[in-house]
Amino acid sequence: MKYIRIIIIFLIFCNIPSYFLAKASASLGQLLSYTTFLLVIAYYLLSDNKKLVMPFIILGILFFLVSILVSAENTETYMITMVKYFIIVVMGAAMVNDITREEMYVVLLLGCLSIIHESIFIEGIGGRYRGFYLNPNAAGFACIIGYCLSFSINDKRLKIIGQLLFSIAGFMTFSRTFLLIWVLINLFSLLISYKNVYKIAIGVVLFSLFLSFGSKLDLSAKRLHAFSGILNGKVNDDLKEESREETWAHYYNKILVNPILGNGYHSFSGETSGKENNKFTIRNGVHNTFLMVIGEAGFFVLLYFLWIYSAFLVNGMRMFSDNPMIFLVSFSMIMYMLTNHNYFDNYLVLFVSIWIYIQIDRWKSSESLSSQGI
Structure with a gap:
């Protein structure tokens, strides 16, 4: 059951079916999508915990x-969307009930690494990196969820490594939403412990270095210019556009x-x-x-x-x-x-x-x- 759960988490949390649908072939992407939902159904049938999440x-x-x-x-996609939704909230809940935060954290780290890998080895994709997630905003969301989970990870080394990687990968998405949430989450973290102020300081340093070397990373010049203005306390018009x-x-x-x-x-x-x-x-x-x-x-x-x-x-x-x-x-x-x-x-x-x-x-x-x- 554990291995089935890990496979499902990887397929869902790293957006694997959609990634292969876009990057490999439609047939392979569809096969992975069907496999994901069949595994969710199989896990439900084998699970002893079938509590419903009624809301x-x-x-x-x-x-x-x-x-x-x-x-x-x-209504072209109505039935497909509805059936998949209810498979997730009815049957998928049995699997979610068994997921640990460490499992979610590690799988999201793999997704985060795909963003960093894309920024280093793949050129000419528009300067906003997204890895497995295909969309920079979706990639930023995955990074911010991983970053939030890091606050509950007991292994200090894994926690710090994750926070650094999620931050770097999130910055590379050039997602305004990621940047805003990342700042607010770090401010909230001060309520946990005043010592978390170092994370804000490290984040500012990382962000500054990231922008400094932006020209070498094939980044979005428009967003790079706009985000650079933030360090000077200005909101560039490119961010408002x-x-x-x-x-x-x-x-x-x-x-x-x-x-x-x-x-x-x-x-x-x-x-x-x-x-x-x-x-x-x-x-x-x-x-x-x-x-x-x-x-x-x-x-x-x-x-x-x-x-x-x-x-x-x-x-x-x-x-x-x-x-x-x-x-x-x-x-x-x-x-x-x-x-x-x-x-x-x-x-x-x-x-x-x-x-x-x-x-x-x-x-x-x-x-x-x-x-x-x-």
Whole structure:
């Protein structure tokens, strides 16, 4: 079972099926994707622990039911996305229940190394590195989750090595979201111990060296210039260009068309049709999970979604003195979801969300037993 679990974690957390789909062949990528879900199903059938994570099951029922009843215009991938989602949240939960933070940490380190490898050995890909993750923002998210997990790793050498590698790889993605979350996480770490100030100092030094040698690394010249301005206390216009706020603004009026029930499945996830009579003409997705949920399934589904993740934050704060990593990971996920809209088929986000839910549930159970004197 352990080996099956490690293989599943590697396939999901390192985005292996999608990577081979894009870099090798469609048939190989599809084979790895089917293999991943078959392994998840097999693990569930062999597992003795089949506890359901009801909040995510209810969320899926609400979102997929409401969004398809409102509009069936964009249903090409509806069934596939829905089936895969429920395999993850129903059957995948059995595997997630057995995952240790060390397993997640080491596998994410492998993903991080793919970003560093790409920056050293592969040229001409646009100057923003992404490794197995294919997208710089997704790569940055994987790095920040690994960085947050490092705060709970007991092996000091592994912890320090991981923090350095996750930081370096994250910088190489040139993700504005990664940089912002990385700074905030390090500020939060001061609440754990004032000694963590050295991480901020080391991070600033690494960032400075990274920018200094940027011209030798085939980095994005535009982002390099923009990020260099941060060290001088300036926010360059290049960082403001094509900002997420501008993308969100395109969709505000469309939310008001039907704020209660939304506008239907995939209506906020990017348009592919160029027909003039199409309800929405904007081709880019909303790049915000919360706006995507209200835009496609309405206010009440968003309210339930907010309840799940606000509970993560509240419980994370309650657990902070004992296990600060729960709050750090929860906060990072929410920040990332402000810039990403593919929640229901983002399996890294789903697995990490289920893992956080299980950790909080275990903590509540232990607290309940302690209050009863057991």
